[in-house]
Amino acid sequence: MPGNTPAPAIEVAGLRKSFPTRTKKGDHVVLDGVDLVVPTGTVTALLGPNGAGKTTAVGVLSTLLRADAGTVRVAGHDVHDDPGAVRASIGVTGQITAVDDLLTGTENLRLMADLHHLGRAAGRRRTAELLEQFGLTEAAGKPVATYSGGMKRKLDLAMTLVGAPSVVFLDEPTTGLDPRSRRTLWDEVRSLVAGGTTILLTTQYLEEADRLADHVAVLDGGRIVAEGTPAELKSVHDAGSLDDVFLALTEPPTGDGSADDPATSKENVR
Amino acid sequence: MTTLVTATSTTARPRPVADVLTMLRRSLLRAVRYPGLTVFLVAGPLVMLLLFVYVFGGAFGAGVMPGVAPGAEGRAAYLEYITPTLLVITVVGGATSVATSAAMDAAGGIMARFKTMAIAPGSVLSGQVLGFLVQALAALVLVIGAAFAMGYRPGAGALDWLALLGLFALLGLALNWLCVAMGLNSRSVESASNAPMILLLLPFLGSGFVPVDTMPAAVRWFAEYQPFTPVIETARGLLAGGAGLEGAVAAQAVGWCVVLGVAGYAWARSLYRRERRL
Numbered sequence: 430m431p432g433n434t435p436a437p438a439i440e441v442a443g444l445r446k447s448f449p450t451r452t453k454k455g456d457h458v459v460l461d462g463v464d465l466v467v468p469t470g471t472v473t474a475l476l477g478p479n480g481a482g483k484t485t486a487v488g489v490l491s492t493l494l495r496a497d498a499g500t501v502r503v504a505g506h507d508v509h510d511d512p513g514a515v516r517a518s519i520g521v522t523g524q525i526t527a528v529d530d531l532l533t534g535t536e537n538l539r540l541m542a543d544l545h546h547l548g549r550a551a552g553r554r555r556t557a558e559l560l561e562q563f564g565l566t567e568a569a570g571k572p573v574a575t576y577s578g579g580m581k582r583k584l585d586l587a588m589t590l591v592g593a594p595s596v597v598f599l600d601e602p603t604t605g606l607d608p609r610s611r612r613t614l615w616d617e618v619r620s621l622v623a624g625g626t627t628i629l630l631t632t633q634y635l636e637e638a639d640r641l642a643d644h645v646a647v648l649d650g651g652r653i654v655a656e657g658t659p660a661e662l663k664s665v666h667d668a669g670s671l672d673d674v675f676l677a678l679t680e681p682p683t684g685d686g687s688a689d690d691p692a693t694s695k696e697n698v699r
Numbered sequence: 700m701t702t703l704v705t706a707t708s709t710t711a712r713p714r715p716v717a718d719v720l721t722m723l724r725r726s727l728l729r730a731v732r733y734p735g736l737t738v739f740l741v742a743g744p745l746v747m748l749l750l751f752v753y754v755f756g757g758a759f760g761a762g763v764m765p766g767v768a769p770g771a772e773g774r775a776a777y778l779e780y781i782t783p784t785l786l787v788i789t790v791v792g793g794a795t796s797v798a799t800s801a802a803m804d805a806a807g808g809i810m811a812r813f814k815t816m817a818i819a820p821g822s823v824l825s826g827q828v829l830g831f832l833v834q835a836l837a838a839l840v841l842v843i844g845a846a847f848a849m850g851y852r853p854g855a856g857a858l859d860w861l862a863l864l865g866l867f868a869l870l871g872l873a874l875n876w877l878c879v880a881m882g883l884n885s886r887s888v889e890s891a892s893n894a895p896m897i898l899l900l901l902p903f904l905g906s907g908f909v910p911v912d913t914m915p916a917a918v919r920w921f922a923e924y925q926p927f928t929p930v931i932e933t934a935r936g937l938l939a940g941g942a943g944l945e946g947a948v949a950a951q952a953v954g955w956c957v958v959l960g961v962a963g964y965a966w967a968r969s970l971y972r973r974e975r976r977l
Contacts, residue, residue: 448976491815492814492815493811493814493815493974493975494974495974513713513817514817516815516816516817517817519815521811521812521815523808523811523812524808525807525808525811526807526808527807527808527809527811527812528807528808528809529725529729529809530807531728531729531732531733532725532728532729532732536728540721540725543717543721543724544718544721544813544816544818545816546714546717572732585808588812589812592816
């Protein structure tokens with residue numbers, strides 16, 4: 430990257446994405462012109478109701494989905510022109526836990542280390558380090574199928590971090606976790622950011638956004654309807670909590686004539 | 700956190716061979732951890748071998764081999780006749796397991812994770828294809844061993860065995876790619892094993908269990924032109940030490956494998972690249 434000032438880790442302009450509907454009555458628009466900038470070394474939370482397009486946005490930013498229009502740059506690379514370079518810089522923890530249930534925790538992490546071409550010694554070191562960091566050392570030799578949901582989620586995040594990515598996407602990382610596991614995950618996010626990593630997380634827990642995020646963007650009906658620091662959002666909307674901001678800004682999920690249609694219910698389930 | 704590695708250790712240049720080997724190792728490790736699919740690979744053909752030889756063989760043997768008396772002589776003749784078929788079925792069984800395994804990867808989050816990593820894209824499916832090929836080849840050894848224990852003594856020489864290994868490896872690769880695509884194309888893990896079932900049926904509708912010329916005209920026509928007939932005939936010829944093996948039949952067998960393999964690979968590749976709605 431040319432220049433001395435660090436470029437933003439994520440730059441999104443005019444991002445549009447629709448999916449074909451089964452009825453063929455036109456496409457279902459999920460993202461309808463999203464603009465977003467995430468400065469390097471910060472945490473941005475993408476808030477929004479079910480079906481708002483959070484997961485789709487993360488999908489495009491992490492090269493899983495192709496944008497219909499707009500430009501998306503992650504870690505200085507265009508996701509369309511150079512997806513390989515983007516993939517080399519990012520780590521993704523999706524909504525579905527992405528671990529191999531048949532392998533042990535250690536084997537899962539070593540698999541990631543091998544795919545990052547870390548080499549045998551460095552791979553083992555990194556694996557041991559992450560197991561320790563996430564409190565999984567004791568369970569390391571057991572098949573992941575025997576892990577609790579919280580342990581699987583921790584391993585999932587540990588696997589994302591094996592390659593020391595500079596940009597990390599977390600799609601609803603704490604959904605279904607008990608308060609203790611949630612706090613462990615929050616601590617990890619904070620320490621990552623302290624180490625210079627940029628994080629974009631989606632969440633429905635507004636407390637999570639309030640505690641973790643430097644910057645909050647509210648996504649609704651395929652557009653960013655508000656953004657700012659948690660404090661800014663609360664003061665602008667004269668609200669006591671982000672909950673109030675959220676309710677004031679977003680449409681009810683089963684709105685009348687809103688962007689939602691029956692096709693979105695599929696997305697909610699997934 | 701002081702232990703964090705800050706420098707990015709990821710190499711930008713792709714290393715497809717290393718990635719395929721890593722994925723192959725994963726596939727084999729899964730087979731060791733979850734031996735269910737592998738046991739099914741060996742148990743299926745083994746049960747069929749016992750059933751067809753010790754129950755049907757006495758009568759069938761006299762039917763497929765002119766001049767053979769029913770009973771013990773028939774059983775020995777039928778063992779010789781169907782062992783090549785059951786070896787082919789063993790390879791098919793391996794392929795049906797790939798479909799299930801590929802569907803499991805696609806349904807869980809792990810395939811999406813692989814897609815967001817800077818790895819050789821072909822390695823994700825290749826690892827599965829090669830992993831189950833290794834398992835199928837291991838299963839073949841066990842099935843041949845069982846046939847030997849039952850008295851099977853083929854006349855194949857060293858070169859014939861080598862050619863047979865090549866034929867089964869080629870068939871396995873072709874069917875595994877086809878079944879990976881079927882697995883990715885299925886809506887759920889449960890239904891992933893349905894589509895490949897047709898492949899298990901085809902040897903019955905060919906020269907697998909009875910000679911084609913005993914069938915009614917329409918069935919015979921199908922049996923003569925479907926891919927498994929030349930493959931089974933080639934395997935049979937090689938195991939018999941090359942006796943009665945026509946070059947044209949062997950060429951057809953190889954041709955079918957190449958066509959099915961290329962088509963399966965292209966289909967699997969396009970399904971892997973297709974956007975999956977998140």
